[in-house]
Amino acid sequence: MVQLSRSVILVWNGLELCIDWLSAVRQVYIELTKFFVWIIGTSVVYKPGIIIGGRIEHDCGTARSIGYFLEPLVALTPFSKTPTVLVLQGITTDNIDLSVDTIRTVILPQLKRFGISENLELKITKRGAPPLGGGEVIFSCPNVRQLKPVQFTDEGRIKRIRGIAYCTRVSPQTANRIVESARSVLNRYIPDVYIYTDVYKGAESGKSPGFALSLVAESTSDVLISAEKAAEKGQTPEDVGLIASKMLLNEIRKGGCVDSPSQWLNLLLMVLAPEDVGKIRIGKMTAFTVQFLRDLKQCFGVSFKIKPEASSQTILMACVGIGYVNHNKKAS
Known part of the structure; x- marks a missing residue:
């Protein structure tokens, strides 16, 4: 069930984009998922259900690129009931969101470090440049029962x-x-x-x-x-x-073991990992990461130990995971 105010959508395009994103996310859930938009104001209340997975197709439009939709879905789909195949159409590269190339070459290898590896793939079947897009990608992601703890502190050369x-x-x-x-x-x-x-x-x-x-x-x-x-x-x-x-x-x-755009994803997966100490070295912390740490504290009750190192001008981030288990996936 989705309740929308057409007048609000016409007034604020940003809210329309938010609703479009929620519509894409909603497709990976079952019928328990609901979101509401209040007619007065611009508040969105989202109540997620169980992540079901399966094969899903979605037209991302041309307001934002495919990366805007795919980046958060990369963090959700590993915890689905069944493996997920996403077919997304739209703009494949712009200067606002992560491109599908960076997601394929950088984000997916980082997922593998946490134990999400089998049949993990992103295929670019069509390119779509702005403003009209026309691109298409196919993202395949397995479902996992539990992540692996990570200690990634060696930058190397x-x-x-x-x-x-x-x-x-x-x-x-x-x-x-x-x-x-x-x-x-x-x-x-x-x-x-x-x-x-x-x-x-x-x-x-x-x-x-x-x-x-x-x-x-x-x-x-x-x-x-x-x-x-x-x-x-x-x-x-x-x-x-x-x-x-x-x-x-x-x-x-800037240094670190992950680049600026992928700081948030690694911190999230560290929080969801088993109840063991996870460590990762990052470079200069972005404003988004600072706010995301506050969100992690509010949602999961997890605080990070933050240790700046002057010699390398990097930051060592450490936390104890909550031991999240995907009970929707049967134990093998």
């Missing part, structure tokens, strides 16, 4: 940088120009740099022309640091390559 330069409905040379521009910066830092080019044509290229670059730096201790940039109006392929490269080097400079 950056040993290689990989990336994907994609373009849709533009000249194939665009991707090569992005690569050359990025390498002109990154090769000064490390010689092992390889950026793949991904050129889409026809039905797989979405509805709008566009190009972007997603970069990942990997350390000797399997740390993954990401940065990405999608082309905006007036920007050349060379601009995209330079900006993304500098963003990656800045993210590496």
Whole structure:
């Protein structure tokens, strides 16, 4: 059951987007899930049910990219009753939300560290650049009964940088120009740099022309640091390559075993892990992470021990998990 006020939706587009996101999340639950929007004001009351999983298709629209919907669903679907297959349509890369490339190359490997690994996959079947989108991804996630505790504190040294330069409905040379521009910066830092080019044509290229670059730096201790940039109006392929490269080097400079966009996910999974001490090293704490720590305290009653280390300018985060068990999954 969903109760909406049409007038509220027309007044505040942000609330409409929130409702659209809740509609996507609601599809992974059974009928116990409800959310209400009060006619007076902009309050949303959400009452989740049991996460059921299964195969779900959702059109994410063009207000936000697929990453806006997929990022929180990545944290929910491992605790479903059955394995989940999500088919999401929309924009695959923009400059607001995580791109599907970064989710595939950085977020999913982090899930595997917590024991979510079997049949975990994200396929990009169609690219969709803003503003019209037209992309499609298929996310497959297993269901687990319980997570594994994690102690991830060794940053290691950056040993290689990989990336994907994609373009849709533009000249194939665009991707090569992005690569050359990025390498002109990154090769000064490390010689092992390889950026793949991904050129889409026809039905797989979405509805709008566009190009972007997603970069990942990997350390000797399997740390993954990401940065990405999608082309905006007036920007050349060379601009995209330079900006993304500098963003990656800045993210590496911050230190830590996870990058800024994935701090929250690792902290959440540490809280849900077995009743053992979990530790992780992060770089500069984002404003989102600060608020998220308050939310974790309010929702789960878990506080983190925060230990800044001046020598590495990083922060050691530690907590004892609540031992969450997914009782919907039968014990094997």
